[in-house]
Amino acid sequence: MARVVVGVGVPHNPFFPRLAMEDGQARIVGDFNTVRAALEAAEPDILLIYTSDHFVNFFYDKLPAFCVGTAEHADGPHEISRDMPWYSTKVAAAFGKGLLGHGLKSNFDLAGAEELRLDHSTLVPLHFLTPDMEIPIAPVFINGLAHPLPNADRCHQLGHMVRKYIEQWDDDARVGVIASGSISLEVGGPQVGWVDADWVNRVVELMRHGKSAELVAESTTEQLIRAGNASGELLNWIAMLGTLGDAQPTYLEASMEPAESPRSAHVFGVWGVVGG
Amino acid sequence: MSIYAVSKFFYELGLDEHLAHRARTDLGSVLEGYDVSNSERAALLSGDVATLYRMGVHAFLLNSMSRHGLGGVTRESYRDSIRAAS
Numbered sequence: 001m002a003r004v005v006v007g008v009g010v011p012h013n014p015f016f017p018r019l020a021m022e023d024g025q026a027r028i029v030g031d032f033n034t035v036r037a038a039l040e041a042a043e044p045d046i047l048l049i050y051t052s053d054h055f056v057n058f059f060y061d062k063l064p065a066f067c068v069g070t071a072e073h074a075d076g077p078h079e080i081s082r083d084m085p086w087y088s089t090k091v092a093a094a095f096g097k098g099l100l101g102h103g104l105k106s107n108f109d110l111a112g113a114e115e116l117r118l119d120h121s122t123l124v125p126l127h128f129l130t131p132d133m134e135i136p137i138a139p140v141f142i143n144g145l146a147h148p149l150p151n152a153d154r155c156h157q158l159g160h161m162v163r164k165y166i167e168q169w170d171d172d173a174r175v176g177v178i179a180s181g182s183i184s185l186e187v188g189g190p191q192v193g194w195v196d197a198d199w200v201n202r203v204v205e206l207m208r209h210g211k212s213a214e215l216v217a218e219s220t221t222e223q224l225i226r227a228g229n230a231s232g233e234l235l236n237w238i239a240m241l242g243t244l245g246d247a248q249p250t251y252l253e254a255s256m257e258p259a260e261s262p263r264s265a266h267v268f269g270v271w272g273v274v275g276g
Numbered sequence: 277m278s279i280y281a282v283s284k285f286f287y288e289l290g291l292d293e294h295l296a297h298r299a300r301t302d303l304g305s306v307l308e309g310y311d312v313s314n315s316e317r318a319a320l321l322s323g324d325v326a327t328l329y330r331m332g333v334h335a336f337l338l339n340s341m342s343r344h345g346l347g348g349v350t351r352e353s354y355r356d357s358i359r360a361a362s
Contacts, residue, residue, distance in 0.1 A: 054336060055286075055287050055290060055334070055336060055337060056290070056291065059283075059284065059287045060280060060283060060284075060287075061284075078291055079290050079291065080290060080291060080292065080293045080296060081290065081343055117291075145334070145336060146334060186335075187335060187336055187339065188335035188336060188338055188339030188342075188354075188358065189329070189335035189358060189362075190329075190335075190358055190359050190360075190361050190362030191362070192355060192358065192359070193355075229334075229335050229336070230336075
């Protein structure tokens with residue numbers, strides 16, 4: 001049987017690869033290296049990544065709340081504004097197709113996508129964590145940007161369902177889980193350059209103590225809107241917590257700068273799985 | 277037509293370097309291919325990002341106005357206009 005061996009949460013700001021190239025001492029470089037070391041130590045065979053498309057793979061014409069990638073391979077980032085290398089990666093298609101079927105049988109009406117245009121929300125984390133792209137990915141897209149968003153509770157349940165799927169999957173795979181996204185961020189909107197520091201601190205506190213139920217209850221649509229138009233990406237973290245069985249993190253750091261009146265907030269976390 | 281056509285223009289622009297180049301050089305011509313209303317077209321051509329935001333364009337898409345300098349929008353003017361749009 002397959003099993004979950006580690007979970008990690010990281011932001012995916014599209015300027016990170018350039019920042020890291022220009023300043024190897026940048027804090028995010030150290031944060032990503034810490035997370036990468038934990039991920040590598042867990043020796044995953046598959047990387048399940050909860051991520052949110054940024055109008056690259058999906059648009060308002062077809063906009064699923066949840067979608068599982070079932071392609072054989074994928075590449076990107078496809079947005080022309082990219083400022084990072086182009087990558088091609090294998091996709092764990094059999095795993096994804098199994099998840100799609102298991103989800104539907106479990107009353108999760110997932111969408112499936114056999115063709116994927118990956119964007120920076122998937123590839124910035126992989127750029128830093130698995131730049132060789134040797135581990136097949138299993139992307140699970142959660143609509144975290146284009147309202148109406150799925151409820152936090154439903155995303156948490158999705159995570160639980162995914163864990164059950166992994167644990168019954170007829171394969172001996174070691175599955176690492178990545179949550180990609182920001183807790184508070186506004187892109188191109190009226191609140192640009194402002195961070196809901198109180199919310200970031202609250203989310204980190206709840207995650208640090210493994211209080212997923214409270215996190216879910218407090219992650220209302222209103223709160224996610226208040227924290228910025230990219231803040232629905234927290235749903236990726238919440239789904240991951242469901243998959244990890246609501247464990248406490250072994251590493252969790254939030255950097256908000258400048259400290260007095262933060263304009264950016266980057267949260268990095270590792271959930272080591274006992275017995276993984 | 278709803279704001280959907282404007283959003284679709286930005287969506288396609290974000291994936292197509294050729295379309296982006298055409299939009300930067302002759303936005304009016306490119307918009308002929310989209311079912312935008314007169315008011316939407318006027319807002320796009322004049323770089324009125326506040327109006328487009330209020331019309332319902334997602335800020336992730338609208339951000340292309342500044343990224344590509346459409347309608348005379350600069351990074352600075354975009355920031356000032358969008359902050360005033362709330």
